Amino acid sequence: MANKSVFASLMGRLLPRSDAQNHEGAPAYALTPRHALAQLAATGTLHRTFYADAREQLDQVLALAREVEPGFIARTAVHARERGHMKDMPALLLALSSTLQSPDFAPAFRRVVDNGRMLRSFVQIMRSGAVGRKSLGTRPKRLVQEWLETASDVEIMRAAVGQDPSLADVIKMVHPKPADPSRQALYGWLIGRPHDATALPETVRAFEAFKRDPAAPVPDVPFQMLTALPLTREHWAAIGEKAGWHMLRMNLNTFARHGVFEVDGFAERVAARLRDPEAIRRARVFPYQLMAAYTMAGTGVPAVVREALQDAMEIAVGNVPVVPGHVVVCPDVSGSMASPVTGYRAGGTTAVRCIDVAALVAAAVLRANRSARVMPFEQDVVKVDLNPRDSVLTNAQKLAAIGGGGTNCSAPVERLVAERAKVDLVVFVSDNQSWVDAARHPHQGTGLMQAWAKLKERNPEAKLVCIDIQPYATTQAQERADILNVGGFSDAVFDAIAAFAADGSSGADRWVEEIERIVL
Template sequence: MANRSVFASLRGRFAPQADTRNAAGAAAYDLTATHKLAQLAMTGTFGSGYYRDAQAQASTLIELARTIAPEFLARAAIHIREKGHMKDTPALLLAVLSGRDPVLFARTFPRVVTSGRMLRTFVQIMRSGQTGRKSLGSRPKAMVQDWLNRASDQQLLAASIEQAPSLADVIRMVHPRPGNAQREAFYAWLIDRPADVSALPSVVQDLLAFRAGMSERVPAVPFQLLGSLQLSPEQWGEVARMASWQTLRQGLNMLARNGAFGEPAVVTHVAAVLRDPERIRAAKALPYQLLATLRALDPSVSPVLRDALHDAMECAVANVPRFGGRVVVCPDVSASMLSPVTGYRGSATTTVQCIDVAALVAAAIKRSNPKACILPFERCVRAITLEARDTILTNARRLAELGGGGTDCAAPLAWLNARHEMADLIVFVSDNQSCGPAHAKGTPTGMMREWTKLKARNPAARLVCIDIQPYGTVQAAERDDVLNIGGFSDAVFGQMAEFASGRMEATHWVGQIMAQPL
């Protein structure tokens, strides 16, 4: 008989060979430069992660941004800002672009710098020297001046709250030329120079009158500008009535401490704002932000407002599609997923962990696809039963409680193969840092071995791998039946739907970014 080790079944032999190692030291697949930049920018927050510190993230992203085509750099910055709702990484890509293609930079700037916070972040990155120079340069300076002159009074007031750099620092740096007496007085007031009060915008005059005790009417300004004043509970109620959706989400505990919700009418109004679909969309609310708010919510806050936040969560993931066929969702619940989703950032570190985001995605898909199979995994598949009718947060909490152990991204596929299960769409949510069982570089990863076996039974099956950490390697090689995407915004749901329906093929995620209009 012929040598069985030589002529064994070819099943699993056609999986592509691993060409790199991941942060855990295991075999993995590298990404193209454009895909890696997109993945790092869509998940990077410049906070230290489980395997990589913040400086390494920034250095890797800058190095990549200097090597790829400026046009892709511009499209990626816009996509990551508008679809991924990221703040720091689009500003970094824009800063690199300013030195590579000034004309393309000028076209991209207004799409990325859409708020005072983004403006200050861009200036901070430019002056840090990380991207090659410590001054703005003529074109970036002109774009910053233009943003300041075009900004509304409310935008400038909102931008004046935070520091490092402050809005006053930015104004002193670029010397914008005001187009009228009102804006000239406003700039002077913002940088603490003598200003004609009568020429100031009405909202600033209202603030000054209120601070001086000349008016009892609460001005329509960010509450941070009122923090040093002694406001009555009724006045704090007025602050709550005028606040934006994001301000309310972030400030519920503070407002409750100050008695803002003493009047039932205020509670009713705020609850209506929090669950308003239009306001939620306009605020670009990320599901994990709502999870963070609910976790931090003080017991004294009205249950009506807590219920409104739950409704807001349901709305934030309302675009989760219904998929045809058998759906399997595999959230990674290993130890590395217990790190903060936006990294360790000192006192600003979020309480939301990577495992929470994975659990949120799984619970959201379960809500829209009640028959979906949920296979949480670490080194093995963990048993759990979820009810589709439970709230998304309830199911997410149950999944997150499974956390711990090593990582084997092949485990759910091996579980399906051992049971000869059928599947049409399999969704992984992970940091992709599989650490076992070990396979040498130059051989397929365990995940691709198992995927090849599953495809032999399910030729039309598709695999979506959502990466939520900025490490730049994957366990499933990019090909027509495998989609690797990065991010933790609700944009991933739409991309999953495009891929599952066959409308998103070989170009995959990078192709979508390349299609982004400039």
């Protein structure tokens, strides 16, 4: 008999050889520098993940930035902020852009730095020396001044919450020019310098009055500025009425603890705001944030508010495509997927795991495509019974409860091949660290590509979408006309799936091309 390891099948020989290894040491495909940078921007949080630490992510970004042109760095920062809803990575890419002689830095800055927190993050990264300098430099300093000089009083007050650096530190660094006595007094108040108290903005004067006399009306300032004061239930209710959408979502248990839901009509008003489609859009909410809020809501949170979170979830994933034909979605439920989706943070690690995000995407696809088949996998496919009529949150919780075992990305596709199934679209949600199938004919590509080649024999028009939710820069399925690799955990991935499934165009570099089309 001929040696099968030498005389591979024609199909196997046509498969692309793997050219990288993943973090498990198994065969993988390296993403192009542009695609890898986009992947890191969409999923990296500069915090330790299951396989990589913060320094490794930073080093990867710096190395990749040297391989792409300055304009792509700036556009990736904008895409990560506006579509991916990310914070740290867009600020890092923007800081990198500031060190390059590129006209794209200024327009990118104005789009990425869209609030005070982003401003402080940008300054923090610049001053850290991470991008090769510890001073802001002339151009960045001028743009930071511009932000401070054009921001409203409310935006300035919101930006004043937080440290390292504080907004006062930033003001001392860049010396913005106050346009009028009111702004001059505000800067003096923020940095602890002598100022004309009568010229302070009304919001600040109301805050100072409230500190002197809690019987005064609750001022419209960030609630973090009020929590050290002796607040009553009525005070908390007033805070909730003025709070932003995310503040409501994140503090439901706080309101319950202070008895605020007992205030007549308060629960109903909170519920109405949480399910408001326009408010959800403006908040740029991650679907997983709603899942976390729903899961963590205690018994003191009324049913009407919990139901509003479910309604908000249905709205947040409303752009999941309806795909004609046979759809299969494969969430990775292996052991590594139990790690926090945004990494391990000292004192602030999210309770949401990678498996929760994978489960959420699968449940959302099932909700939009009720005949879709869900095939969770670890070492093998795991059986689970889901009702497509159930809410996204209900099905996501069922999927997320599985978990454990090694990673075998080829398992669901091998099962489909064995069943001789009809398939039009397969969607994977994984960290791409497959290793159980690594020993299968390594000279013929990854296990997933081998299985996909078999599936394509019976389903030549089938398409594969691999959603990667971790910043590891390799994939199990090489990009080509029928394969799309996309990263991130915002609802933007649903747009990418919709476009890829609908128009029949090539998947190769599609995500990168979307970034390149951004006009600065």
